Amino acid sequence: MISSIVQLTKTWRGRFILAIVASQLAIPLHYYVRHRDPHDERFAWRMFSPMRMSKCQATWQRDDQPLNLGGEFHEAWLELVERGRFTVIEAMGAELCKRYPGARIRVSLDCTYLDAPAEHYGGYDLCQVPEL
Amino acid sequence: MAKRSPRGKRPPATSPSPPSAPTTPPASQKPATSPKMTPAPTVAPAPSPKFWFGFEVSWAKLAIGRVVLFGLLAADALLAIRHAPRYGAGGFNVAQLAGLDGLGPTHASYAITQLGLAYLFVLAACGIATRYVVPIAAAGYAWLYFGSQLDSYQHHYLVVMLLVIGSAIPWQRPAGATARTPVRSWALRLFLVQLAILYLWAAISKMTPAWLDGRTLAMQIVTAPDRMNLRGAIDATIGMATLSKLVLVTELGLAATLCWKRAWPIVAPVGVLFHLGIVLSKFDIGLFAWLMIGIYGFVVPDRIWIALAEWPPIRVLGRLGRVITGAGWIVAGVLVLGALGLAMLVRLPYATGMATLIVGVSIGAAYSAQRFAATPQARVAKIGAAALLATGLWGVVDRGSDVATDYYRFWGGSSRRLGDLASAERAYRELVAIAPDEPVGHFQLGRLLLDKDPVAGLAHLRTAQHLEPSRARAYLAEARYLAKQGTAAAKAQALDKAREGTFAEPSSSEARALVDQLTKGTLATPAQDDP
Numbered sequence: 204m205i206s207s208i209v210q211l212t213k214t215w216r217g218r219f220i221l222a223i224v225a226s227q228l229a230i231p232l233h234y235y236v237r238h239r240d241p242h243d244e245r246f247a248w249r250m251f252s253p254m255r256m257s258k259c260q261a262t263w264q265r266d267d268q269p270l271n272l273g274g275e276f277h278e279a280w281l282e283l284v285e286r287g288r289f290t291v292i293e294a295m296g297a298e299l300c301k302r303y304p305g306a307r308i309r310v311s312l313d314c315t316y317l318d319a320p321a322e323h324y325g326g327y328d329l330c331q332v333p334e335l
Numbered sequence: 336m337a338k339r340s341p342r343g344k345r346p347p348a349t350s351p352s353p354p355s356a357p358t359t360p361p362a363s364q365k366p367a368t369s370p371k372m373t374p375a376p377t378v379a380p381a382p383s384p385k386f387w388f389g390f391e392v393s394w395a396k397l398a399i400g401r402v403v404l405f406g407l408l409a410a411d412a413l414l415a416i417r418h419a420p421r422y423g424a425g426g427f428n429v430a431q432l433a434g435l436d437g438l439g440p441t442h443a444s445y446a447i448t449q450l451g452l453a454y455l456f457v458l459a460a461c462g463i464a465t466r467y468v469v470p471i472a473a474a475g476y477a478w479l480y481f482g483s484q485l486d487s488y489q490h491h492y493l494v495v496m497l498l499v500i501g502s503a504i505p506w507q508r509p510a511g512a513t514a515r516t517p518v519r520s521w522a523l524r525l526f527l528v529q530l531a532i533l534y535l536w537a538a539i540s541k542m543t544p545a546w547l548d549g550r551t552l553a554m555q556i557v558t559a560p561d562r563m564n565l566r567g568a569i570d571a572t573i574g575m576a577t578l579s580k581l582v583l584v585t586e587l588g589l590a591a592t593l594c595w596k597r598a599w600p601i602v603a604p605v606g607v608l609f610h611l612g613i614v615l616s617k618f619d620i621g622l623f624a625w626l627m628i629g630i631y632g633f634v635v636p637d638r639i640w641i642a643l644a645e646w647p648p649i650r651v652l653g654r655l656g657r658v659i660t661g662a663g664w665i666v667a668g669v670l671v672l673g674a675l676g677l678a679m680l681v682r683l684p685y686a687t688g689m690a691t692l693i694v695g696v697s698i699g700a701a702y703s704a705q706r707f708a709a710t711p712q713a714r715v716a717k718i719g720a721a722a723l724l725a726t727g728l729w730g731v732v733d734r735g736s737d738v739a740t741d742y743y744r745f746w747g748g749s750s751r752r753l754g755d756l757a758s759a760e761r762a763y764r765e766l767v768a769i770a771p772d773e774p775v776g777h778f779q780l781g782r783l784l785l786d787k788d789p790v791a792g793l794a795h796l797r798t799a800q801h802l803e804p805s806r807a808r809a810y811l812a813e814a815r816y817l818a819k820q821g822t823a824a825a826k827a828q829a830l831d832k833a834r835e836g837t838f839a840e841p842s843s844s845e846a847r848a849l850v851d852q853l854t855k856g857t858l859a860t861p862a863q864d865d866p
Contacts, residue, residue, distance in 0.1 A: 210383050211384065216388075216503070220521065220525055223529065224528060227496070228532065235539075244489075245492070247540070248489065248537050249489075249536070251541075251551070251555060252540040252541065252551070253543055253545035253546055255551075275753075276425055276427055277421045277424040279485050283484060283485075283487065286487075288484065290484070291429050294427075294429040295427070298427055317551060
């Protein structure tokens with residue numbers, strides 16, 4: 204095995220093979236050993252996983268008043284919010300902070316899981332603390 | 336792997352991209368020919384590790400796999416156009432990779448790129464300039480996928496990987512190759528290894544109680560009126576828990592055996608049945624399951640594809656194809672004109688412009704190749720035939736699906752919700768133009784026009800009433816408009832219209848409420864949001 208790997212490093216084709224195989228083993232591993240967002244299963248080949256069945260409800264507020272996002276973002280982004288995708292929620296928060304300068308944009312995310320207790324995320328002003 | 340003794344019994348006919356490592360043929364290697372494959376015009380011993388660099392398939396398998404794989408990708412690209420309106424909507428985007436948000440596709444660039452990809456995939460399916468076509472398609476596909484998290488299909492990420500790897504597969508017919516000629520490709524081996532890794536991780540993700548006890552699968556396989564009762568059949572037989580365990584075992588088994596050639600007679604039917612099961616479950620994953628079934632073509636034993644390729648009707652078709660594509664500029668011109676004519680009938684956005692551009696570039700490339708690189712004239716007619724096939728596929732997908740109408744409907748809907756009424760009007764006008772018999776376009780356009788051009792708006796609403804006589808919404812929109820006019824006569828007409836709405840759709844609570852409000856004079860204008 205080792206000698207095969209050494210031989211592979213000697214040609215560009217071999218190095219290409221090693222890069223693809225190594226990346227495809229390492230990138231999904233990242234989800235299991237060090238993830239910030241449990242809902243973000245991209246690049247981890249977790250099709251139809253139990254996590255995919257989780258449901259999240261986001262409550263958005265602008266200066267403590269309910270904020271309807273239907274007129275702010277395409278509904279496809281709101282679907283990703285329901286899947287609890289942190290990067291999307293944070294980017295939406297940043298966008299709202301930009302659209303409403305000086306406002307307090309608060310988001311609370313309540314998620315339920317098939318195989319874990321319910322979790323609560325956020326609940327604070329994303330313009331002050333931009334990460335969930 | 337490196338210690339495996341070379342088989343030596345099937346010298347590769349051609350090695351279009353031979354490894355550059357110097358090799359010495361082992362003493363045990365015999366330059367004999369396989370009874371199933373033709374002898375090689377040139378024989379190059381496979382360098383080590385042979386697991387990668389000695390991997391061979393018959394030319395018949397590679398050619399048929401190419402047609403199936405790229406044909407499916409072409410259809411999938413066209414079907415994805417319906418999602419174009421979400422890209423760039425509201426001026427917001429989050430890319431798959433940090434820092435690329437600003438480089439994501441817009442709704443126009445997404446649609447144009449998918450049309451272009453469909454065209455390139457047809458060229459690849461026909462084996463035309465695959466050394467250039469496949470990498471260009473890989474780059475375009477990767478841009479669309481990595482450019483926005485709106486694409487949440489994991490199989491699109493898989494396609495990016497397969498196209499990157501596939502850029503190194505020798506898809507074009509090697510000189511003198513027949514159906515039986517073995518073709519050596521380390522990249523095709525990597526293609527299968529990529530799938531094996533995918534199965535491994537997919538299985539690992541299912542090693543949790545929530546999967547093993549059947550709860551996860553039970554939530555995903557639901558019974559719906561338009562689906563066969565797969566759920567009922569499973570519950571009445573093996574049950575969800577057993578099926579879930581079977582799925583896990585199957586994925587692990589496929590991961591372990593996909594790259595083991597001797598296991599292919601078992602792996603191929605198991606894999607195909609596994610993905611057929613996914614097709615039957617109707618998960619919302621586009622053509623992914625079909626794509627996987629197509630990819631299993633590379634695992635089906637070579638002798639089956641060789642037999643198919645040598646089947647007399649297929650050989651006749653092949654000869655016919657060679658006659659057509661072997662013709663010169665005149666036939667090429669006729670084919671190209673036919674392709675452009677077909678493109679003009681396609682209702683997909685930007686179809687005519689894209690067809691003209693791509694055909695122009697293709698002809699230019701073919702002329703340059705002929706003029707400066709002494710490429711045989713046959714290529715020119717082949718490009719014309721591929722152009723005709725590509726625009727023909729555009730037409731088949733357009734007329735055989737709702738892609739074009741969905742595109743304009745989604746565009747109009749998202750623009751309306753995001754407050755861009757001018758863009759919404761443009762989308763609905765296009766929808767009415769391409770589908771004058773669809774009520775949704777008339778209804779939405781009518782509602783939009785009521786304020787600025789009431790005559791046209793009412794005309795569209797009445798067309799919608801005529802086209803969907805059992806729905807109340809167009810009657811109610813007209814009733815609300817009339818009630819807003821304030822005169823007694825208009826209010827009476829509004830009440831009549833609202834009543835017509837209740838006759839059209841007796842179950843509509845909204846229609847009954849409107850009649851009630853108009854009768855009592857307590858109408859408040861609600862925000863109606865039909866898709």
